Amino acid sequence: MTQRITLFGIPNCDTVKKARTWLQEQGLAFEFHDFKKQGLSRAAIESWLEHQNLDVLINRKGTTWRALSDAEKTSASDTEQAIALMMDKPSVIKRPVMLIDNGDQQQVNVGFSVPQYQSIFKK
Numbered sequence: 001m002t003q004r005i006t007l008f009g010i011p012n013c014d015t016v017k018k019a020r021t022w023l024q025e026q027g028l029a030f031e032f033h034d035f036k037k038q039g040l041s042r043a044a045i046e047s048w049l050e051h052q053n054l055d056v057l058i059n060r061k062g063t064t065w066r067a068l069s070d071a072e073k074t075s076a077s078d079t080e081q082a083i084a085l086m087m088d089k090p091s092v093i094k095r096p097v098m099l100i101d102n103g104d105q106q107q108v109n110v111g112f113s114v115p116q117y118q119s120i121f122k123k
Contacts, residue, residue, distance in 0.1 A: 002103070005030035008040075009096035016096045019112035026121065030098075035090045045083050048097060051108035054082055059094035068092070 007023065007030050009016035023030050048057060058076055059065060065073070068089075075081035076092075086093050100107040100120070109120060 004101045006033055006099045006101070007031070007096050008033045008035050008044075008093075008099070010034060010036050010091070013095050015112050019096045019098070019117070022112070022114065022117055028121065035093070040087060040090050040093075042083060042087060045086050047106070048099075048108045048110075049079065049083075051106065052110055054079060056110050057094060057097070058082060058086070058092055062091065062094075064089055064091040 005023070005028060007016070007019060009019075009032075011017075011032075011034055020030075020032065045057075054077075068076075068085075072085060076085055094110050096110075096112055098109045098120075100109075107120075109116070
C-alpha cells in the first residue's frame, strides 16, 4: 500500500521549514503545496475539518489573526464563515497541515513537533 504525503503551508514559515527538513531527513517522499501561490480549495478545507477540529485548524496566535477585525474573529467560530475566512486569508491556518493519503484512508495532522511526527511515522 502506497502512502502519499502532502504538506500544505507557506515556504517561509519556520514551522513549515522544520517539518519539510524532518520529512527529508527521514527519507519520506512528500509533495509541498504552497497555499498562498497554489491556492486552497473549499473541498480541501472541508476534508481537513472531517479529521481536525476548527479550533485546531485556525491559528489564533499568528499575526494574521491579530490583524482581523473583531467581527471576523467572532465569525470564525461558525464553520461556514471560518472556511470562507481560511480561503480568503490562508495565513490564518495553523501550519503546516499534513495530509497522509493511504488510498482508502486519510490522516490530517496540524502543526509540527519532532515527537508528533515521530509518533505519526513510527515503524
